[in-house]
Amino acid sequence: MKPTLVLVGRPNVGKSTLFNRLTKTRDALVADLPGLTRDRHYGNGKVGNKSYLVVDTGGFEPVVKDGIMHEMARQTLQAVDEADVILFIVDARQGLTPQDKQIADQLRKTGRKVWLAVNKAEGMARSVVTAEFYELGLGDPMAISAAHGDGLRELIDVVLGDFPEASAEEDPDHPKIAIIGRPNVGKSTLVNRILGEERVIAFDAPGTTRDSIYIDFEREGKPYTIIDTAGVRKKGKVTEAIEKFSVIKTLQAVEDANVAVLVLDARQEISDQDASLAGFILECGRALVIAVNKWDNLPEDQRTRIKYELERKLSFLAFAKLHFISALQGNGVGGLFASIDKAYSSAMAKLATPKLIRALQLAVEKQQPPRAGMFRPKLRYAHQGGSNPPVVVVHGTSLEHIPDSYWRYLEHTFVKMFQLEGTPLSVQYKRND
Numbered sequence: 357m358k359p360t361l362v363l364v365g366r367p368n369v370g371k372s373t374l375f376n377r378l379t380k381t382r383d384a385l386v387a388d389l390p391g392l393t394r395d396r397h398y399g400n401g402k403v404g405n406k407s408y409l410v411v412d413t414g415g416f417e418p419v420v421k422d423g424i425m426h427e428m429a430r431q432t433l434q435a436v437d438e439a440d441v442i443l444f445i446v447d448a449r450q451g452l453t454p455q456d457k458q459i460a461d462q463l464r465k466t467g468r469k470v471w472l473a474v475n476k477a478e479g480m481a482r483s484v485v486t487a488e489f490y491e492l493g494l495g496d497p498m499a500i501s502a503a504h505g506d507g508l509r510e511l512i513d514v515v516l517g518d519f520p521e522a523s524a525e526e527d528p529d530h531p532k533i534a535i536i537g538r539p540n541v542g543k544s545t546l547v548n549r550i551l552g553e554e555r556v557i558a559f560d561a562p563g564t565t566r567d568s569i570y571i572d573f574e575r576e577g578k579p580y581t582i583i584d585t586a587g588v589r590k591k592g593k594v595t596e597a598i599e600k601f602s603v604i605k606t607l608q609a610v611e612d613a614n615v616a617v618l619v620l621d622a623r624q625e626i627s628d629q630d631a632s633l634a635g636f637i638l639e640c641g642r643a644l645v646i647a648v649n650k651w652d653n654l655p656e657d658q659r660t661r662i663k664y665e666l667e668r669k670l671s672f673l674a675f676a677k678l679h680f681i682s683a684l685q686g687n688g689v690g691g692l693f694a695s696i697d698k699a700y701s702s703a704m705a706k707l708a709t710p711k712l713i714r715a716l717q718l719a720v721e722k723q724q725p726p727r728a729g730m731f732r733p734k735l736r737y738a739h740q741g742g743s744n745p746p747v748v749v750v751h752g753t754s755l756e757h758i759p760d761s762y763w764r765y766l767e768h769t770f771v772k773m774f775q776l777e778g779t780p781l782s783v784q785y786k787r788n789d
């Protein structure tokens with residue numbers, strides 16, 4: 357499991373700038389999403405050979421009244437509680453503020469180790485920058501510049517020092533499904549529906565609060581694993597939705613799954629949180645099925661309107677199948693599994709080299725890559741470079757001159773040739789010149 361870093365600090369200290377630095381933006385895919393890139397709060401990162409997840413709690417900040425943040429948002433505290441590494445960011449230019457002290461007090465109460473980073477320190481003497489922040493009592497402050505990238509490598513080395521490099525685990529040869537979504541969309545209801553009541557009670561074992569529960573089950577004779585982030589085992593206890601929803605569990609479940617089921621509530625507008633989760637799934641390259649829940653008892657004209665809205669807003673997830681279901685009444689769950697199976701086999705598909713090369717040749721015959729000035733790119737052959745998601749590596753010359761639109765055309769060709777559904781496919785290139 358990758359360690360999770362959580363960024364905490366008052367507004368404007370540079371959390372989102374740091375977040376962007378620490379996370380790689382995978383393809384054009386994520387970069388292209390209008391409105392989504394601005395609001396990314398969850399991401400994957402890698403420095404050297406250490407991989408991690410980053411959560412920017414800036415997204416959970418409560419409305420700031422009169423410039424004073426009254427209390428740290430509950431979700432922030434929960435993320436702090438569950439994270440592996442807590443990174444508290446302060447601002448070198450503004451110096452130590454009363455709000456910083458309040459946050460430090462709250463963080464200290466958690467009893468967790470907190471790392472202190474003094475941002476915007478470019479061009480300033482280290483000792484001068486850090487001096488006043490010792491008062492926070494959180495140990496040695498580290499001077500960084502998120503905007504310029506100064507000190508970030510050292511920062512990651514220090515905070516992740518104790519974490520082993522992620523080892524590639526053997527994946528089971530059946531679907532491992534993460535059922536995710538924001539609070540109250542019906543995740544627990546869906547998990548209960550899928551597993552059946554008796555099954556769930558059998559798993560009423562005490563787990564740690566931060567770990568998701570992995571539940572193996574069979575459906576129509578086929579094995580599956582569900583990664584339960586919603587905590588069905590809490591069933592019967594009165595728990596507030598906000599408390600059983602965990603961003604970190606959600607991110608780790610998506611990372612660890614081979615199919616994500618994103619549950620949306622048909623009765624609510626698509627929210628920033630929905631979009632942010634969708635963006636993270638995309639960034640991970642996970643196979644995806646979308647379950648639009650609470651479809652029961654909706655008038656026909658409303659259904660038509662909701663469908664139209666969703667298809668418009670989720671156009672960036674066009675590869676994912678949309679299902680309209682009622683977890684409460686059990687409608688549509690069978691269809692959901694048909695798509696889960698298909699998405700799984702697509703994500704894990706073995707793409708035979710001869711067939712890939714033929715697809716490449718056909719694509720080029722139909723449409724040559726455009727000339728770029730004096731360069732005429734040549735596509736020679738292709739082979740599979742990975743699974744979950746499938747990666748196709750194309751070899752040739754002058755490939756760096758090929759425009760994105762042509763790579764998307766190839767992507768589309770391979771998806772069609774191998775009849776992949778429910779998974780993104782990534783085309784990468786290797787120059788042989």
Ligand code: GDP
Pocket residue numbers: 365366367368369370371372373374414475476477478500501502503504
């Ligand atoms: P957040 O509210 O904590 O997420 O802060 P932002 O990342 O939005 O940054 C707030 C402001 O500080 C923006 O104008 C950034 O450009 C600026 N900023 C962020 N990091 C640095 C830095 O390392 N140096 C300087 N000089 N400015 C920075």
Ligand code: GDP
Pocket residue numbers: 537538539540541542543544545546586597649650651652681682683684685
């Ligand atoms: P979670 O927070 O995502 O796990 O959501 P829950 O499963 O706890 O469901 C939140 C609320 O939505 C509960 O009151 C459920 O009874 C209700 N709910 C869940 N699924 C459906 C559904 O298909 N139709 C309707 N009408 N309500 C549902």
